[in-house]
Amino acid sequence: MAANTASGYIQHHLQNLTYGQLPAGYERSDGSVLNDATWTIAHSAQEASDMGFWAIHVDSMLWSVFLGLIFLLIFRSVAKKITSGVPGGLQNVIETIVEFVDTSVKESFHGRNPVIAPLALTIFCWVFFMNLMDLIPVDWIPGLATLAGVPYMKIVPTTDPNITMAMSISVFLLMLFYWVKVKGFGGLFSDLALHPFTSDNLVIKTILIPVNLLLETVSLIAKPISLGLRLFGNLYAGELIFILIAMIGYLQLPLHFGWALLHVLVITLQAYIFMTLTIVYLSMAHEDH
Amino acid sequence: MNINATIIGQTIAFAFFVWFCMKYIWPPIIGALNERQKKIADGLAAADRATKDLELAQAKAVEELHLAREQAKEILEQANQRATVIVEEAKGEARKEGERLIVAARAEIDQEANQAREALRAQVASIAVAGAGKILGKQIDEAANSELVEQLAADL
Numbered sequence: 001m002a003a004n005t006a007s008g009y010i011q012h013h014l015q016n017l018t019y020g021q022l023p024a025g026y027e028r029s030d031g032s033v034l035n036d037a038t039w040t041i042a043h044s045a046q047e048a049s050d051m052g053f054w055a056i057h058v059d060s061m062l063w064s065v066f067l068g069l070i071f072l073l074i075f076r077s078v079a080k081k082i083t084s085g086v087p088g089g090l091q092n093v094i095e096t097i098v099e100f101v102d103t104s105v106k107e108s109f110h111g112r113n114p115v116i117a118p119l120a121l122t123i124f125c126w127v128f129f130m131n132l133m134d135l136i137p138v139d140w141i142p143g144l145a146t147l148a149g150v151p152y153m154k155i156v157p158t159t160d161p162n163i164t165m166a167m168s169i170s171v172f173l174l175m176l177f178y179w180v181k182v183k184g185f186g187g188l189f190s191d192l193a194l195h196p197f198t199s200d201n202l203v204i205k206t207i208l209i210p211v212n213l214l215l216e217t218v219s220l221i222a223k224p225i226s227l228g229l230r231l232f233g234n235l236y237a238g239e240l241i242f243i244l245i246a247m248i249g250y251l252q253l254p255l256h257f258g259w260a261l262l263h264v265l266v267i268t269l270q271a272y273i274f275m276t277l278t279i280v281y282l283s284m285a286h287e288d289h
Numbered sequence: 290m291n292i293n294a295t296i297i298g299q300t301i302a303f304a305f306f307v308w309f310c311m312k313y314i315w316p317p318i319i320g321a322l323n324e325r326q327k328k329i330a331d332g333l334a335a336a337d338r339a340t341k342d343l344e345l346a347q348a349k350a351v352e353e354l355h356l357a358r359e360q361a362k363e364i365l366e367q368a369n370q371r372a373t374v375i376v377e378e379a380k381g382e383a384r385k386e387g388e389r390l391i392v393a394a395r396a397e398i399d400q401e402a403n404q405a406r407e408a409l410r411a412q413v414a415s416i417a418v419a420g421a422g423k424i425l426g427k428q429i430d431e432a433a434n435s436e437l438v439e440q441l442a443a444d445l
Contacts, residue, residue: 076313
């Protein structure tokens with residue numbers, strides 16, 4: 001572990017705990033050579049990247065599932081004994097969130113779809129919880145993990161592009177699914193091929209098809225990528241600044257406070273943006289241009 | 290920062306969480322919210338209705354009161370009229386009774402005067418007979434002279 005230098009410190013903080021297979025004959029970071037292909041935890045960034053696609057970020061997955069379960073448990077505990085009478089403390093909070101999400105959905109989506117509202121609620125709360133981990137001082141949990149012998153521990157799942165991209169691609173697939181379900185493949189094609197340039201003349205219309213197709217496909221592909229990378233980029237940058245602030249000694253306290261204060265806003269805002277864009281994309285699939 | 294199988298794991302977790310939320314979290318909460326909304330709407334409507342009912346009842350009460358007052362006035366008037374009539378009747382009867390009493394008293398007076406006169410006449414007759422007897426100095430046959438005496442008495 002190269003935690004002694006500044007760049008080593010940063011790299012250590014930005015490295016996920018990766019579990020994967022290293023090929024036979026691989027020279028590990030401590031100099032030992034593997035005789036067989038081995039499933040193991042990566043001890044350096046190089047090892048993690050050499051594990052290829054079939055490796056998993058254990059910390060991202062654990063924290064993400066853990067936070068998702070917290071969300072489910074809190075909401076489920078309220079949903080189980082919910083009353084339409086006078087609501088109690090926690091029920092009030094939950095109802096406010098649910099109502100907020102419901103309003104957001106109703107504002108931009110006018111059809112009937114039982115998935116969109118729960119999807120939006122899940123995204124908002126889960127992303128918010130994952131982002132919230134950013135406010136835990138950067139050294140606390142990785143420090144404990146190091147004491148416990150775990151080489152890396154990145155506690156903010158949304159600073160892992162795998163997590164954000166998985167969610168945005170899921171949303172994208174759902175969008176394509178509903179697009180086809182509502183309008184059929186013909187509708188999908190005409191949405192992509194006949195806009196934004198259109199003409200009453202059939203010949204010009206036909207000529208314009210490839211142009212439209214190119215433009216629309218690019219903007220279509222850009223949707224999941226921008227959705228996932230926006231969340232990742234914001235949180236990754238925020239986390240990086242927390243790490244940089246953490247390196248400057250005792251002066252970090254006011255800076256940390258200021259940045260955390262600003263970050264409270266970023267955390268909520270990014271969760272909200274992710275939710276809103278999900279709703280917008282899904283309602284686009286349902287509505288005519 | 291490598292793209293790896295985490296993306297698949299997260300997709301599975303995401304699908305599960307959304308499914309769970311859709312199945313067990315969203316419906317009861319939104320159901321309760323809608324139910325409360327309905328309750329509040331019903332309550333407001335009921336309040337509106339109650340206000341209207343109250344207004345109606347108040348108007349009706351005012352009307353009833355008015356009617357009652359009118360009736361009372363009418364009854365009072367009737368009673369007054371009746372009283373006047375009764376007093377008038379009583380006055381008339383009293384007058385008649387008085388007149389009757391006066392007439393009866395007069396008749397009685399007349400009768401008594403007559404009786405006194407008769408008694409007086411009888412006494413006068415007997416005195417006259419006695420006087421005449423004494424004057425004639427002999428016993429007059431009362432039976433023979435009674436017709437005469439009677440005639441005398443009637444002339445008195």
